[in-house]
Amino acid sequence: MEFHEKLRITAGILCFIVAILRIVLFFIELGSATIYSFLFINPNETVNIFEGLLIVIFAVILTILVTIFAVVSYVVLGILQITLRTSKTPSIFCNILTGIGILLSIRVFVLLASLNEFSILLTILAIFYITIFSLCIVSYVKLRKEG
Numbered sequence: 001m002e003f004h005e006k007l008r009i010t011a012g013i014l015c016f017i018v019a020i021l022r023i024v025l026f027f028i029e030l031g032s033a034t035i036y037s038f039l040f041i042n043p044n045e046t047v048n049i050f051e052g053l054l055i056v057i058f059a060v061i062l063t064i065l066v067t068i069f070a071v072v073s074y075v076v077l078g079i080l081q082i083t084l085r086t087s088k089t090p091s092i093f094c095n096i097l098t099g100i101g102i103l104l105s106i107r108v109f110v111l112l113a114s115l116n117e118f119s120i121l122l123t124i125l126a127i128f129y130i131t132i133f134s135l136c137i138v139s140y141v142k143l144r145k146e147g
Contacts, residue, residue, distance in 0.1 A: 002142075003142055004142035004143045004146070005086075007138055007139040007142070008091070008135075008139050012078040013078065014078075015077050015081060015132060016074070016075065018070075018074045018132065019070070019071045019078070021121065021124065022067055023067070023071060025121045026063065026064075028121065029119055029121055030060070030063070032108065032119040032121065034060060070101075077093060077094045080093075081094060086143065091140040092140070095133055095136045095140075098129045105125065105129060109126075
C-alpha cells in the first residue's frame, strides 16, 4: 500500500469520526451547534419576544438540517476516501467541505470568545477538520506526483 493510500484511509476514518462528533455536538451542546450553523440571522436585532421565539425556532430547524447534511456528507466522503484511493475527486470535495468547516469554526471561536465561553467539542472538531484538510492536500499532491 502506497503512502497516499494510507493518508486517504486515515482521512476517511477521520471523516467518520467527524460525523459522529457532529451528532454528539448537536445533542450535548445545542447552543454551540446552533451558533455553528447560525449564518444569516442576528438574534440581537429582535424587536419583541415573538420575533425572538421565531428566530430560535428557525435556528434550531436550520441546525438540524445543517447537522444532517454534514453527517451524511462526511460519511459519504469517508467511504469515497477509503474506496477510491487513486481518484483525486474525493480529496477535492473533502478539502472544500473541511475548509468550510475550518472557516465556520474560526467564526464560532470568535463569537464564543466575545461571550467569554469555550467549547471543547468545537475545538476537537476544528482539530479534526484541520487534520483531514492537511491529509487530503498531502495525499492529493503525492497522487499527482505519481500520476
